[in-house]
Each structure stands twice: as C-alpha cells, then as structure tokens.
Amino acid sequence: MKAVVIIKPGGPEVLQIAERPKPAYGPNEVLVNVAAAGINRPDVFQRKGNYPPPTGAPQDIPGLEIAGKVAEVGADVTRWKTGDKVCALVMGGGYAEYCNVPEGQCLPVPDNLSMAEAASLPETFFTVWSNVFDRGNLKLGESLLVHGGSSGIGVTAIQMARALGNPVYVTAGSDEKCRFCEELGARKAINYNNEDFKIAIARLTNNKGVDVILDMIGGNYTPGNIQSLANEGRLVMINAMKGKDVQVDLSAVMRKRLIITGSMLRSRDIAFKSAIAQNLEKNIWPFLLSGKIKTVIHSVFPAGEAAKAHQLMESSEHMGKIVLVF
Ligand SMILES: NC(=O)c1ccc[n+]([C@@H]2O[C@H](COP(=O)([O-])OP(=O)(O)OC[C@H]3O[C@@H](n4cnc5c(N)ncnc54)[C@H](OP(=O)(O)O)[C@@H]3O)[C@@H](O)[C@H]2O)c1
Structure with a gap:
C-alpha cells in the first residue's frame, strides 16, 4: 500500500509517499481502506x-x-462487515491506504457526511468529549472557556457545548478567527492580541468566572486561567504549547475549591476509547445527523501533498480542520 511516511524527524518536507506492507489486524480489529485522514x-x-x-x-x-x-x-x-463506512480513532498510521482499528474505536459515517468530513471528526470529538464532559464534568447550563477557539479542537468544543446547552467563550488570535468562532456558536470570542482574556472573562461573567476551561496553551495563560474560574471550577489541560512549568496561586485553588486536571488520549487503552465512542454515538452523532453540529473543514489535500498540509497547520492560518484524501 501507499503511505505518507516521516523519513526522518524534521520540517514538512520529511513527509513523503512510500510503499509499506498492508497492516496486519487482530481478531477484534477491522482493516479499513482509508479514503481520508x-x-x-x-x-x-x-x-x-x-x-x-x-x-x-x-x-x-x-x-x-x-x-x-x-x-x-x-x-x-461483531458489529462491522466488509463495505461498511466507518470513521475511527487510530493509534497512528492513519496517513495510509489501509489502517487497522479495534472495532470499538469505529463509528458509523453519518449519512449526510462525505468521507473527508467524517475523517475530520474522531480525534477532536473523542478529545473534547473525554476532557470537557467526562473529566471536566461540564453540566447543563455551566459555562466553558476554550483557548484556541479556531483550532480543530476549538471548533468541536464550541459546537458540542452549544448543542448541549452550555454557553461557551473562546480566545483566538485575530478578529477574523473571532468572528468565525462566534458564527459557530461561541457566545463571545476574545482576540487575545487586543484584550487580556482574564479581564474579558470577568466582564462577560459579571466577575463570576467560568465553570470549565479547556486549555492547550499553558505557560503564562495559567495564572489567568486560575483567576477566570468560578468557585468549584475545573481547569482541563490537553497540552502546554506555551510551556509546562508554570506558577499557580495555590491559595486561589483552595479558596475557590478548584480542580486542575488534564489528560492525553493517545496512550489510553482500547476499552477507554471504545467507551468514549459509545458516548459520542449516543449523545453527539444525532446532532451531526440533524446538522446542529457541522464539520468545519478548512482545506483538503491529496495525500501526496501532506507536506503542504502540515505547512498550513504550522502557519496557524487555518480555521477548523485540515484533511488528506487518498
Ligand atoms: N491531550 C490530548 O489528548 C490531545 C488530543 C488532541 C489534541 N491535543 C492538543 O490540542 C491542541 C489543538 O490541536 P488541534 O489539532 O486542534 O490544533 P490546531 O488546529 O493546529 O490549532 C492550534 C491553535 O492554537 C493556537 N495557538 C496558540 N498558541 C500557540 C502556539 N504557541 N503554538 C501553536 N498554536 C498556538 C493557534 O490559534 P491562534 O492563532 O488563535 O493562536 C492554532 O491555530 C494541540 O496542542 C494538540 O496537541 C491534545
């Protein structure tokens, strides 16, 4: 089969098409002929x-x-048969013509979505469900702040929270990105280049703060996150792109009874991921079918142009998802 491989660590140019053997699959796995990744x-x-x-x-x-x-x-x-259309969370190896997946990590492709659209779902939908609704325990009516609102994660978090009845605030790096996030359903998008998000959140919530923050930035955002949480608030970290060594005002953590948590999805076991898939199919797939939650695709590239796709992602000019097709 053809695959996009990393020939050595480096810039986007190290992504090249190569021949690789079709992956083997286990008794509880399916082999998917990949249309899009x-x-x-x-x-x-x-x-x-x-x-x-x-x-x-x-x-x-x-x-x-x-x-x-x-x-x-x-x-x-037991669930799938040859020819079924599925989208799936995989542990790696998605940029290839064939990929093996545990059956529990597959979900049906919603009838109204193309393969490229369906391929844009699993990673961010599994991550947002697991971190915002399971770990962050966002309850009906509680408010959410998402940093990186126009990221793949951000556009998913905005739409899921809104569909489930939660006001959502986001930060993003330009007025254009902010408009885009508000059109998707954010109650307010804060352009962090124009306004300090902690001041904006205090104003927007009448000094109450938000109930849950989903953060991929870390670094110097952390004191602002602590300040922006309401009593009993939860800070959920999914990356620390601006640094993992941070200062935290522990007296505020105690005073406001905050929870600071986080997780990494990729290394979790099949049972954990399969349980998320079941929750998504029950709670979120109906919103995809009804159109209340939409896929947000910025660009689609042929697999042979994976380097260009990575260049775009690193430019951070995109809003929503970037997809490769085979
Ligand atoms: N823990 C997990 O299980 C898990 C799973 C999936 C993803 N993640 C993490 O979630 C984050 C979002 O992933 P994604 O695929 O949605 O990314 P993405 O679409 O590439 O978006 C990342 C966005 O973050 C913003 N940003 C702010 N500071 C940045 C910095 N220092 N470097 C790069 N971007 C910065 C940029 O938007 P602005 O221009 O608005 O700043 C950028 O568009 C990533 O950090 C990823 O590692 C974690």
Whole structure:
C-alpha cells in the first residue's frame, strides 16, 4: 500500500509517499481502506520527533483519525462487515491506504457526511468529549472557556457545548478567527492580541468566572486561567504549547475549591476509547445527523501533498480542520 511516511524527524518536507506492507489486524480489529485522514497538531509534533508514538503504533506513519470502508474483518468482530463506512480513532498510521482499528474505536459515517468530513471528526470529538464532559464534568447550563477557539479542537468544543446547552467563550488570535468562532456558536470570542482574556472573562461573567476551561496553551495563560474560574471550577489541560512549568496561586485553588486536571488520549487503552465512542454515538452523532453540529473543514489535500498540509497547520492560518484524501 501507499503511505505518507516521516523519513526522518524534521520540517514538512520529511513527509513523503512510500510503499509499506498492508497492516496486519487482530481478531477484534477491522482493516479499513482509508479514503481520508484528518490532520491534527500532534501529527506535527510527531513529525518533528517530539511526540513518539506509543508501542504497537506504526512508528513512521502519522495519522490519528481516518474514514473509509471496512475492507476486512477480524474473526471476533461483531458489529462491522466488509463495505461498511466507518470513521475511527487510530493509534497512528492513519496517513495510509489501509489502517487497522479495534472495532470499538469505529463509528458509523453519518449519512449526510462525505468521507473527508467524517475523517475530520474522531480525534477532536473523542478529545473534547473525554476532557470537557467526562473529566471536566461540564453540566447543563455551566459555562466553558476554550483557548484556541479556531483550532480543530476549538471548533468541536464550541459546537458540542452549544448543542448541549452550555454557553461557551473562546480566545483566538485575530478578529477574523473571532468572528468565525462566534458564527459557530461561541457566545463571545476574545482576540487575545487586543484584550487580556482574564479581564474579558470577568466582564462577560459579571466577575463570576467560568465553570470549565479547556486549555492547550499553558505557560503564562495559567495564572489567568486560575483567576477566570468560578468557585468549584475545573481547569482541563490537553497540552502546554506555551510551556509546562508554570506558577499557580495555590491559595486561589483552595479558596475557590478548584480542580486542575488534564489528560492525553493517545496512550489510553482500547476499552477507554471504545467507551468514549459509545458516548459520542449516543449523545453527539444525532446532532451531526440533524446538522446542529457541522464539520468545519478548512482545506483538503491529496495525500501526496501532506507536506503542504502540515505547512498550513504550522502557519496557524487555518480555521477548523485540515484533511488528506487518498
Ligand atoms: N491531550 C490530548 O489528548 C490531545 C488530543 C488532541 C489534541 N491535543 C492538543 O490540542 C491542541 C489543538 O490541536 P488541534 O489539532 O486542534 O490544533 P490546531 O488546529 O493546529 O490549532 C492550534 C491553535 O492554537 C493556537 N495557538 C496558540 N498558541 C500557540 C502556539 N504557541 N503554538 C501553536 N498554536 C498556538 C493557534 O490559534 P491562534 O492563532 O488563535 O493562536 C492554532 O491555530 C494541540 O496542542 C494538540 O496537541 C491534545
């Protein structure tokens, strides 16, 4: 099969098409003929050599999410059959013509979505569900602040929160990105280049603060996050792009009874990911089918142009998802 491989750690140019054997699959796995693969920021970190794939995942083929048709099924697979259209969260190896996936990590492609659209769903939908609704325990009516509102994660978080009845605030780096986030359903998008988000959040919430913050930035955002949380608030970290060593006012944590938590999805086991898939199918897939939650695709590239796709992601000019098609 053809695959996009990382020939050595480095810039986007190290992504090249190469021949690789079709992956083997286990009794509880399906082999998917990949039509499209979503691109995520962690793929960029992996390409640079800063995010080694877990044991068992393909080491030189990036890609955490796919959509395609089931080509073959393992002996113990019960739900899927050859020809079914699925999208799936994978441990790696998504940028390839074939990818093996545990059956529980597959979801049906909603009838109203193309393969490229379906491939843009799993990584951010699994991550947002797991961190905002499970770990962050965002309850009906509670407010959410998402940093990086126009990121793949951001556009998913905005739409899921809004669909489930939660006011959502975001930060983003330009007025254009802010408008885009508000059109998607953010109650207010704060351009962090024009206004300090902690001052904006205090104003927007009448000094109450927000109930949950989903943060991928870390670094000097952390004191502002602590300040922007309401009593009993939860800060959920999914990355620390501006630095992991931070100062925290522990007296505020105690005074406001805050929870600081975080998680990494990729290394979690199949049972954990399969449970998220079940929750998504029950709670979120109906919103995709009804159109209340939409896919937000910025660009689609042929697999042979994976380097261009990564360049775009690193420019941070995109709003929403970038997808590769085979
Ligand atoms: N823990 C997990 O399980 C998990 C799973 C998936 C993703 N993630 C993390 O979630 C984040 C978003 O992923 P994504 O695929 O949605 O990314 P993405 O679409 O590339 O968006 C990242 C956005 O973050 C903003 N940003 C602010 N400071 C930045 C910095 N120092 N470097 C780069 N971007 C910066 C940029 O928007 P502005 O121009 O508005 O600043 C950029 O568009 C990534 O950090 C990723 O590693 C974590």
